[in-house]
Amino acid sequence: MTLANRPTILTGDRTTGPLHLGHYIGSLRARVQLQHEARQFLLLADTQALTDNVGRHQKVTENVIEVALDYLAVGIDPAKSTILIQSQVPELAELSQYLLNLVTVARLERNPTIKDEIRLRGFERDIPAGFLTYPVSQAADITAFQATHVPVGDDQLPMIEQTNELVRRFNNIVDRQVLVECEAVLSPVTRLPGIDGKAKMSKSLGNAITLGATADEITRAVNNMYTDPKHLRVSDPGQVEGNVVFAFLDAFEPDAAQVDELKAQYRRGGLGDSVVKRVLNERLQSLLEPIRARRREYEDDRAEVLAILRSGTARAREVAGATLSEVKRALGLTYFEA
Structure with missing residues (x-):
């Protein structure tokens, strides 16, 4: 594949906390591979994180470095x-402003992802305007870099749909192909449950295992994982469906035959939760120890991490600036051009 034919990938994370295993299985693992196959932009979404973190801005900005450390630790190569x-690419905010004119409040309120997030946060009708327009901001991020593919979880598919709606509407209005539609790239495991089994994994819900978790923290989390509450004795048949330990084994154990054998034994009876948890703990320890070690190396040189972010942001501004210039030219906002 030539450089010119490589797809362009845009992906990112809100900087509200360190990344966890849900992020890893949902997209981080794929991003490490995609960087060898595509032109990839990884966005630290601090501006979007501020939309529902009023008064907690310090946490958002501090976590820019934390998320960057996680990227580098899992194997993202800044080269x-x-x-x-x-927030350091003002072209994104300006492009968002133009795209906001192409969507109604009613359409934003119908976005299933936004509806779920509003309900989760208990906003009801007191919705911050910035949060309601989150899909437009995300569309600006995607289109500014002419992204053709966007790795997402299945809960983000409505955001991709809305992005493409805005692309088509803009191109139709200016009667030329300026912005590019994108395609969602789904992970085989699109969502990882929290260790409590009640919701998707989330740092804010306290049911996550972070990528920088210590060996002891991993063990405690695995031991606290929700299994089958009716599986009281080793000899009892157990239920695999809804069992968080098996959900994690499906996601992280590459030996599918071993997992299938454990499931069959668990369903028959004769396999205790402690044994299955021990298998999972060993797998997660093996996965996270090298990530944790690389993270410590980068933590010792935060100046280098900032230099990586400064350089990447400068490159991103060049690309976003070129797209914005085309958008403004299409809209006739070129008053001082010769």
């Missing part, structure tokens, strides 16, 4: 992937 800070 192959462009890591940028959203």
